[in-house]
Amino acid sequence: MFPLCFDVDGQTVEVQVTTLLNAGYAGRSQEDVAAHVAELAELGVPAPTRTPCLYPVAPYLAMQADVVPVQHGRTSGEAEWALVITDRDVLLTAACDHTDRELEVHGVAWSKQAGPDVLAREAWRLSEVEDRLDELTLTAWAGGQKIQDGTLADLLTPRYWLDELRARGLDEPGTILISGTIPMLPDVDQFAGTWRVDLTDPRTRRTITCSYEVNQMPDPVS
Template sequence: MKPTIELTATLTTKDGSEQVTLTFDRAVVGGWTGRDKAALQHHIDELAKIGVKAPEKTPMFYRVGVSRLTGAQAIEVIGDGSSGEVEYTLINIAYRTWVGAASDHTDRVYEHMGITVAKQLCDKPLVSEFWPLDEIEAHWDQVQIRASIQENGKEVVYQDGTVAGLLSPEELLGHLREEGDELAEGTLLFGGTCGAIGGVRYSEQFTFELIDPVLGRAIKHSYNVIPVPIKG
C-alpha cells in the first residue's frame, strides 16, 4: 500500500471555483529545468565548485517522499542551513492538467552529499489553489513566480521572474515521458525555479506566489521555518 497525503484545495477556473480533496501518492521534483543551456551549465559549474555533484543529464527528476508535501503554515528544519525555493507545479485531475505552486525547501548544508538527500530532509509547502493549464497556456511565458523572505524584521524580495526561463509544461512532461514516466493522477510535479536575488540563504519565513498578469489573479502561501537544534 502506498503512503498518501490529502490536501483540501480549490480548483479555480475563469467561470468559478470548486473545493475538492486531492490525494497525492507521489512527489517528483524536476531539477535543472532552465531553457537557456549556457546559463544552466554556468549554474552547474558554480555548484560544482562548492561540492554539489553535476547532474548526469538535464533535466533530472528527483523523487521525494510524498509525506514531505504539506499545506502547513510552519515547517521544522535541521538548524539554519536550509532555504525555500518557489516553483510552479503540475497535477493531473481526470485527464486535465492543473497548475499550482510550491516551495522546494532544501537543506543546503547536506546538498553536497546528494541532491536527493538534501531535498528529502525538508518538507515542501504548497498552495491550496490550482488553475487549469489550458486557460493560461497561450500566455504561459508571462506567468510570474515570486518569493520573499524576512531579513532584519523586513520583507525582502528573494526570487522574482517569469516561467519563460524554464521548460514549459509541455516540454517538461515530454522529458518525463522520455524517462518512461507520466503525470499520473496523484502525482505532484515540481517544474523548476529562478535564481535567488542576493544568493541562497536561510530565513525564518518564506512567502511564495504564482501570478497570472493576463487574467489578473495570483495564488500565494506563506510559512514559518522553525529550526531544530543540532545536538549531535
C-alpha cells in the same frame, strides 16, 4: 498519507499524492544551466551527469503547511510552479521546495528528501493559462526580502514535463511535479524564518501564494 486539497475556481479538488517528482537544473536556457552547475561545483555541490534532472521524492513530502520544522539554520526554499495531475484536469499552482543546503553538498537527491515541497492551497487549470504561460511571474521572498523574480519563460515548460511523464508512464492522477527554480537575485540572504512564493497572471491580476514559517527544532539529545 494525507490528501491535498486545492481551491480551483471556488471548487475543492482533492488529490491523493502517489508520485512526487522534483525537476532540477530545469532552466529553458541549458547554457545558463551549465554555468549554474559550474558555480555550484565551486561551492561543493556535486554536478549532475545530465540536465535537466528529475528527482523522485517521497510522496508524503508534498504538503500544504503553515510551518516547516528544520534541523538547523541553513535550509531554504525555492520559487517554483507545480503540476498536479487529477482525475479530470492538470492543475498549475505555486510551490516552494524547502531544501537542506548542508546536505545538498553531499547529494542533491538526499537534500530533496530532507525537507518538504510546500504547495499553495489554490490552483488554476493548466488549460486556462497555457496560452500565456511565459507571461506568468514567479517571485519569492525570504524573511520579507525579495530574493527571486522571474517568469515561467525562464523554465522548461509544463508541456515538456508532461511529455516526460508520459514517456515514463507517470502521467497519472496523483502525480505532482515541481518545476525547478529560477535564479536568485544577487547579494541576497536565502536563510530566513519565513518564505513566500507568488505565481501571478499579469493579464488577470490573479496571484496564487504559497507561504510558511520556518521553525528550527531543538538540538537532538544523543
